[in-house]
Amino acid sequence: MNLQDSLSKHIKEAVKSIYNVELDVVEFQSTRRDFAGDLTVVVFPLLKLLKGNPVTIGEQIGTYLTKKIDDVKSFNVVKGFLNIEIADSYYLNVFNQIKEDETFGFESPKFGDKAIMVEYSSPNTNKPLHLGHVRNNLLGYSVAEIIKASGKKVYKTQIINDRGIHICKSMLAWQRFGNHETPESTGLKGDKLVGNYYVKFDQEYKREISDLISRGKTEEEAKKLAPIILAAQEMLQKWEAGDLKTVALWEKMNVWVYEGFAETYKNLGVDFDKLYYESQTYLLGKEFVAEGLRTGVFFQKEDGSVWCDLTPDGLDEKIVLRSDGTAVYMTQDIGTAIQRAKDFPDVGGMVYTVGNEQEYHFKVLFLIIQKLGFEWAKYLYHLSYGMVDLPSGKMKSREGTVVDADDLIEEMTQTAEQISEELGKLEGYSKSEKQELYKIIGLGALKYYILKVDPRKRILFDPKDSIDFQGNTGPFIQYTYARIQSILRKAELKEDVQIFSEYVLHDKEKELIKQILLFPEVIQNAAVNHSPALIANYTYDLVREFNSFYQNVSILGADSEIEMTLRVKLSKVVATTIKNSLKILGIDVPERM
RNA sequence: GGCUCCAUAGUUCAAGGGAUAGAACAAGAGUUUCCUAAACUCUAGAUCCAGGUUCGAGUCCUGGUGGAGCUACCA
Numbered sequence: 014m015n016l017q018d019s020l021s022k023h024i025k026e027a028v029k030s031i032y033n034v035e036l037d038v039v040e041f042q043s044t045r046r047d048f049a050g051d052l053t054v055v056v057f058p059l060l061k062l063l064k065g066n067p068v069t070i071g072e073q074i075g076t077y078l079t080k081k082i083d084d085v086k087s088f089n090v091v092k093g094f095l096n097i098e099i100a101d102s103y104y105l106n107v108f109n110q111i112k113e114d115e116t117f118g119f120e121s122p123k124f125g126d127k128a129i130m131v132e133y134s135s136p137n138t139n140k141p142l143h144l145g146h147v148r149n150n151l152l153g154y155s156v157a158e159i160i161k162a163s164g165k166k167v168y169k170t171q172i173i174n175d176r177g178i179h180i181c182k183s184m185l186a187w188q189r190f191g192n193h194e195t196p197e198s199t200g201l202k203g204d205k206l207v208g209n210y211y212v213k214f215d216q217e218y219k220r221e222i223s224d225l226i227s228r229g230k231t232e233e234e235a236k237k238l239a240p241i242i243l244a245a246q247e248m249l250q251k252w253e254a255g256d257l258k259t260v261a262l263w264e265k266m267n268v269w270v271y272e273g274f275a276e277t278y279k280n281l282g283v284d285f286d287k288l289y290y291e292s293q294t295y296l297l298g299k300e301f302v303a304e305g306l307r308t309g310v311f312f313q314k315e316d317g318s319v320w321c322d323l324t325p326d327g328l329d330e331k332i333v334l335r336s337d338g339t340a341v342y343m344t345q346d347i348g349t350a351i352q353r354a355k356d357f358p359d360v361g362g363m364v365y366t367v368g369n370e371q372e373y374h375f376k377v378l379f380l381i382i383q384k385l386g387f388e389w390a391k392y393l394y395h396l397s398y399g400m401v402d403l404p405s406g407k408m409k410s411r412e413g414t415v416v417d418a419d420d421l422i423e424e425m426t427q428t429a430e431q432i433s434e435e436l437g438k439l440e441g442y443s444k445s446e447k448q449e450l451y452k453i454i455g456l457g458a459l460k461y462y463i464l465k466v467d468p469r470k471r472i473l474f475d476p477k478d479s480i481d482f483q484g485n486t487g488p489f490i491q492y493t494y495a496r497i498q499s500i501l502r503k504a505e506l507k508e509d510v511q512i513f514s515e516y517v518l519h520d521k522e523k524e525l526i527k528q529i530l531l532f533p534e535v536i537q538n539a540a541v542n543h544s545p546a547l548i549a550n551y552t553y554d555l556v557r558e559f560n561s562f563y564q565n566v567s568i569l570g571a572d573s574e575i576e577m578t579l580r581v582k583l584s585k586v587v588a589t590t591i592k593n594s595l596k597i598l599g600i601d602v603p604e605r606m
Numbered sequence: 607g608g609c610u611c612c613a614u615a616g617u618u619c620a621a622g623g624g625a626u627a628g629a630a631c632a633a634g635a636g637u638u639u640c641c642u643a644a645a646c647u648c649u650a651g652a653u654c655c656a657g658g659u660u661c662g663a664g665u666c667c668u669g670g671u672g673g674a675g676c677u678a679c680c681a
Contacts, residue, residue, distance in 0.1 A: 045625065055624060057661060067661085093661080094625060137681085177681065318679060335679040342681050372610065373676050399612080400674080436644065466619065470612070471674070482644060484630035485619070492644050500641055538622075550620060557629075564646040606644080
């Protein structure tokens with residue numbers, strides 16, 4: 014039984030014996046730094062059940078605990094706060110247990126047999142990935158890893174939006190203006206090449222529109238009548254009809270794009286267990302609409318379109334099938350979700366990493382799936398995140414005002430190099446070793462910068478000065494890890510000294526142990542809240558704690574053998590925790606920097 | 607118009623209804639015979655406004671103000 018459970022049990026006993034009242038739960042929080050003690054019980058909530066003065070109650074419980082539990086050294090009551098001080102021997106014992114555990118806190122025992130499917134990325138295939146995708150990828154990947162660490166099986170997936178008018182636009186522009194360029198002939202990444210033609214399409218489209226307007230059409234008419242958009246629509250129809258030439262072109266260009274994406278994913282360090290393609294799923298869902306129509310979940314209007322009435326749930330009516338019988342976005346999403354549940358029978362919940370502009374869509378989707386009677390519908394979650402803004406305003410891919418993912422990664426790597434060079438670190442390393450390190454640092458900065466922010470909030474991303482290598486940043490944390498590695502290289506520990514029960518902990522040592530012991534709970538919290546930011550910020554706290562420890566106490570030159578052993582081991586556990594923590598954020602850690 | 611989200615030091619971020627709202631950057635002042643100074647220590651600085659619920663509100667509720675998003679037989 015762990016200490017909190019034991020405390021909780023005894024507090025209940027105390028209250029039972031003194032007041033004859035049964036308590037359901039007792040909640041603890043760690044004691045604020047400026048007060049003596051380790052764990053705090055807030056007495057105020059108990060006042061509803063027990064009549065009396067909070068200070069007296071606190072003192073009675075405290076006295077009882079001190080008598081019954083050896084690990085409780087003493088207590089104090091400030092106003093309604095019962096601060097419990099835990100004996101050093103308790104921390105030393107726990108530390109002894111975890112000090113060789115490479116996965117402490119980050120590998121919960123598996124519970125339940127239900128897996129979670131996490132969808133993220135899901136790009137369109139007509140243009141390269143940009144900064145918005147980067148946030149999506151980092152969040153999705155990290156949340157998947159967090160859920161995994163919390164003890165659940167996870168499938169990472171994405172649906173690649175490989176069909177539709179957008180890719181036809183690129184295809185058409187390539188046919189018209191492309192002179193049969195290929196990634197090989199141009200040296201461009203495939204997704205970049207295809208993206209360029211998407212921009213070219215839009216330029217041509219705009220030119221035709223203004224042309225038509227100058228000849229007397231309204232803007233609305235012009236948008237519909239421009240020859241190039243008509244051609245794109247025709248191409249889409251050909252694709253849907255299975256026209257061989259069109260499909261061949263589509264396949265050729267998609268392959269280019271996939272190769273480009275693969276490179277970006279590799280650089281970002283994200284991966285997937287299962288891919289879905291919209292071209293294979295866009296027809297799904299209709300059968301469930303038909304089914305829902307029979308069971309009364311949906312209704313049909315006179316023109317033949319099918320709707321779901323969500324007004325009883327405070328939402329609107331939502332279309333699920335067009336009057337011509339074709340599917341809409343919602344239809345596909347219903348079909349795809351159900352397909353996934355079929356493909357992976359152990360999946361008991363799904364997480365969709367999609368921008369917050371689609372909140373309404375997912376609210377409706379989840380509600381409809383619930384109405385269709387799937388029991389896993391309760392465990393659908395929209396991991397919604399805010400936009401990434403630039404100082405110059407909103408990103409628009411058509412206008413080319415985006416930050417390209419590959420360029421960004423490259424830029425970050427170069428910034429890392431520049432700063433490292435200025436500091437004159439890394440003398441005597443080979444060029445490739447240095448390059449590797451710059452990438453770890455640059456990407457660490459980027460990933461940490463994005464993940465430390467609450468997903469719901471918008472990020473204002475200034476590529477120039479928003480990335481800092483000091484303070485609450487990835488490189489700061491990486492640096493701390495590297496320094497600990499240096500200690501470990503230099504430490505010459507004799508035999509493992511299995512002490513420690515007589516040892517009196519230094520304040521800084523105790524704080525560090527307390528920080529480390531928090532992590533199992535942090536992981537569980539982060540998994541429940543789908544929040545990498547929680548982990549990032551706790552890790553940063555640990556690092557600051559360590560840095561202060563490092564500067565203020567001597568490690569290798571400690572006063573006694575036992576002190577040094579403890580401090581070196583403690584450093585090692587901190588390093589392990591940092592490494593595990595960054596790992597689930599998708600951030601690598603350098604041995605030296 | 608309706609609905610949803612956001613608002614905390616000059617700036618970027620924290621704070622499971624709990625104690626004196628934490629950090630970092632920027633500003634100012636210190637610390638290198640010693641384990642990596644990309645560090646540490648100290649100083650100054652904030653909850654958009656008005657009500658309410660509560661022993662206790664940055665957090666919950668109501669109403670404002672400001673910003674963003676959604677409100678398609680597009681995806």
